[in-house]
Structures are given as structure tokens and as C-alpha cells.
Amino acid sequence: MNKVCKLLERYIEGTLSEEKEVLFENHLKYCLNCKREVELYRKVEDNLNLIPSVKVPDVFKDLVxxxxxxxxxxxxxxxIYGSAVTIFLLLSFIGIYFIGVSKVISSFYFLSKSLCDFAQSFGLAVFTISASLYNCFGVGRFNWLIYLFLFSILSFVFVRSVKSFSKEVR
Amino acid sequence: MCGDAKVIERVLNGDTEAFGILVKRYEKQIVNYIFRMIGSYQDALELSQEVFLKAYIALGSYKSDYSFSTWLFRIARNRTIDFIRKKRPETVSMEGKGDDDSMKPQYSDSGLRPDEEFERKRIQLAVQKAVSMLDPQYREVIIMYHVDGLKYEEISAILGLPIGTVKNRIFRARKILKEMLEGEL
Structure with a gap:
């Protein structure tokens, strides 16, 4: 590799001065290595320009x-949600302003107390029902009779509902 | 045909359907850029739709310091880089995945003789494969410059790099490609 060969990259980049470009082009006439390199660069560039564009489906715009x-x-x-929340908050503030803070706090206290009482009663009811059910369906002699009875009721309800549904459809 | 700025103004004034003009104008460039970057046609279409939707949502923040295409390409680039980062281990294919033809890219007919067509296709596939194997920072400049036909100035604005760096990156990318394709061309 001689001094002129080192100009190859700058020649490809197109950053050589006119004088050096002429020098390199003359050099290309007898340096096969540089000639081959330049040809390769050109081929790569040409083929890059030939990379085909993919078609975009006609419906693309509609999808977007x-x-x-x-x-x-x-x-x-x-x-809409935002406006609804804002209006609700505004009304609440206006309400608090007119009713008075202490009254609002006491109302909230009573409301939460009633909710607690309700939850307590609900829990108790669930517990009582589950305990009764456990007693009914626990180990016993005539359990199969109870199951059969329940199954018959359920089947009856199912058949009736299918019949009424098909009537509706017709 | 009205300019991008006028269409944007119409969209911002409430004419949502006018955004379709911008989609139609840039869909090819965006889909091609994303497809060449990620290699899957179906994912490219999906990502491109997201890019346009993102552009619509952020249209109010668009400033005319840059052209609309530059701004759109920036969005596309960020979304594509995110996608590549998440899907890193997968190899990029330039021909799309799946057996369904609608999932594969469609190209226009070249009009060459069969043997010429075969040779052209062979070289083209080799070139496309080599491009897909480039590091993303080199791949993107090659795609922007050679496939999307963007100018150095535009690429520089999209990437936020000086023009000299863009030119240098394109040259480095071509050099790597030349080394990869030495036996094929």
C-alpha cells in the first residue's frame, strides 16, 4: 500500500480536494487493489439504492x-367523567359550606357506624346459614334423599327456563 | 395539494379527518423505515399505526422548528428502538414472518429477464441480509438515506447529530457492508 492508496476512503467519501482526486483517479488506472475496492463500494451503494420499498396496504390509512x-x-x-367528578366535588364543597363542617363530620360518623353494624349483621347471617347448611349436609343417613330432592328442583327450574326461553326466541 | 402546516392547523382546529392526509403522505416512508429496522412486516404495520396515533395525540406539541416528517420520524425512531430493545434476542428477518401471504411484504415487479431477475434477487437478498445484521445505529442511517431517500440534513435533525457525524456513520456502515458482502458481489 503506497501513500495514494491511503486516500481511498476519503475518495469514496468525496472529501478529497480536486487536486488529490485527480491524483487518486490516475492511481486507479494501475492499482488493481484500489480499483477493486472502489468498484465494491460503488456496487454496495448501488444495491443499497435498489432495496425495494414494501407496499403499504390500502386499508392502512383507515386503520390509523x-x-x-x-x-x-x-x-x-x-x-365527561372529569366534569362529573368536578361538579360532584364542587357541589360537596358548597354543601359543606352551607351545612357546616361539624354537622358533615357527625353525619359521616353515623354513616360509617351504620355501615359497620350492617357488615357485622351480614357476617353473622352468613355464619349462621353456613353452620345450618353444614348440619343439614353433614354425615347422615338420608342425605341422598335431600340431594335427590334438590337435584329434582334444579332440573325442573332448568327445563322450565329452557322452554320459556325457546318460546321467547320463536 | 396543501402543505403539512395547513393540514396540521386543520387537525388542531378540530378537523380530525384531515389527519388522514398526513397518514397517506408519510405511510410509505414510515412503514418502510420500521419494516427495514425490525424485519417483521406485520409488526411494522402495527408499530406504524401506533406511531401515527402517537403523532396525532402529540400534534398540539409539534413546533414548526423542524419539518413534520422529521418530527414524525423521531417518533417512529423512538418507538422502533423501544421495540428492538424489548425483542433483542430475536434475529431480524427482512422477508417477514408467518405463512400467511398478507403478513408478507409485497414488492413491485422489476420487469427483468428471469436469469437477471434471479441474480438481482440473490444480490439483493444478500444486501438486505447484511443490512439487517448491522448494528442499529448504522442500520437506521442506511435505511433513512438509501430506502427512505432522506437527505443528510433531515437525518441529522431526526437523530440530533451533526451532519458530519451522519455522513461518517453512513460511510462506516457502507464499509462494514462492503466487508460483509465481499464474496457475494
């Missing part, structure tokens, strides 16, 4: 616009 419309619908939905 559908997404855009969906987004707008969602956005409008959020605006």
Missing part, C-alpha cells in the same frame, strides 16, 4: 383513522 377515532371517543369519555 379508526384508532384516532377510538382515541377521541375515549378522550371525550374522560372529559
Amino acid at each position: 383513522m379508526e384508532r384516532v377515532r377510538e382515541y377521541r371517543k375515549k378522550l371525550i369519555g374522560w372529559y
Whole structure:
């Protein structure tokens, strides 16, 4: 490799001065190695320019616009929710202002107390029902009779509902 | 045909359907860029739709310091890089995945003789494969410059790099490709 060969990369990049470019082009006439390199670079560049473009489906725009419309619908939905929440908060503040803070706090206290009482009663009811069911369906002599009875009721209900549904459909 | 700025103004004034003009105008460039970057046609279509939706959502923040295409390409680039990062271990294929023809890219007919067509295809496949094996930072400049036909200035604005660096990166990429394709060309 001589001094001129080192100009190859800058020649390809097109950053050589006019004088050096002429020098390198003359050099190409007898340096087969550099000539081959330049040809390779040119071939790579030509083939890169020939990389085919892929076709975009005709429906592409419609698909994008559908997404855009969906987004707008969602956005409008959020605006409505946001406005509803804002109005609710505003009304609450106005209500508190007129009723008075201490009255609102005591109302909240009574409300939460009633909710607690309700939860307690509900828990107790669930516990009582489960205990009774456990006693009924526990180990016993005539359990199969109870199961058969329940199964018959369920089948009856199922058949009736299918019949009424098919009537509705017709 | 009205310019991008006018269409954007219409969209921002509430004419949502006008956004379709921008989609139609840039769909080819964006789909091609993403497809060549990730290698899957189906994923490229999906990502491109996301890119356009993102552009629509952020349209209010678009400033005319850069052209709309540059801004759109920036969105596409960020989304593509995210996608590549998440899917890192998978090898990129340039012909798309799946058996379904609709999932594969369609190209236009070249009009060459069969033997010429065969040779052209062989070299083209080798070139495309080599491009797909490039490091993403080199791949993206090659795709932007050679496939999407963007100018150095545009690429520089999209990547936020000086023009000199872009030119240098393209040259390095071609050098790597030349080394990879030495026996094929």
C-alpha cells in the first residue's frame, strides 16, 4: 500500500480536494487493489439504492383513522367523567359550606357506624346459614334423599327456563 | 395539494379527518423505515399505526422548528428502538414472518429477464441480509438515506447529530457492508 492508496476512503467519501482526486483517479488506472475496492463500494451503494420499498396496504390509512377515532371517543369519555367528578366535588364543597363542617363530620360518623353494624349483621347471617347448611349436609343417613330432592328442583327450574326461553326466541 | 402546516392547523382546529392526509403522505416512508429496522412486516404495520396515533395525540406539541416528517420520524425512531430493545434476542428477518401471504411484504415487479431477475434477487437478498445484521445505529442511517431517500440534513435533525457525524456513520456502515458482502458481489 503506497501513500495514494491511503486516500481511498476519503475518495469514496468525496472529501478529497480536486487536486488529490485527480491524483487518486490516475492511481486507479494501475492499482488493481484500489480499483477493486472502489468498484465494491460503488456496487454496495448501488444495491443499497435498489432495496425495494414494501407496499403499504390500502386499508392502512383507515386503520390509523379508526384508532384516532377510538382515541377521541375515549378522550371525550374522560372529559365527561372529569366534569362529573368536578361538579360532584364542587357541589360537596358548597354543601359543606352551607351545612357546616361539624354537622358533615357527625353525619359521616353515623354513616360509617351504620355501615359497620350492617357488615357485622351480614357476617353473622352468613355464619349462621353456613353452620345450618353444614348440619343439614353433614354425615347422615338420608342425605341422598335431600340431594335427590334438590337435584329434582334444579332440573325442573332448568327445563322450565329452557322452554320459556325457546318460546321467547320463536 | 396543501402543505403539512395547513393540514396540521386543520387537525388542531378540530378537523380530525384531515389527519388522514398526513397518514397517506408519510405511510410509505414510515412503514418502510420500521419494516427495514425490525424485519417483521406485520409488526411494522402495527408499530406504524401506533406511531401515527402517537403523532396525532402529540400534534398540539409539534413546533414548526423542524419539518413534520422529521418530527414524525423521531417518533417512529423512538418507538422502533423501544421495540428492538424489548425483542433483542430475536434475529431480524427482512422477508417477514408467518405463512400467511398478507403478513408478507409485497414488492413491485422489476420487469427483468428471469436469469437477471434471479441474480438481482440473490444480490439483493444478500444486501438486505447484511443490512439487517448491522448494528442499529448504522442500520437506521442506511435505511433513512438509501430506502427512505432522506437527505443528510433531515437525518441529522431526526437523530440530533451533526451532519458530519451522519455522513461518517453512513460511510462506516457502507464499509462494514462492503466487508460483509465481499464474496457475494
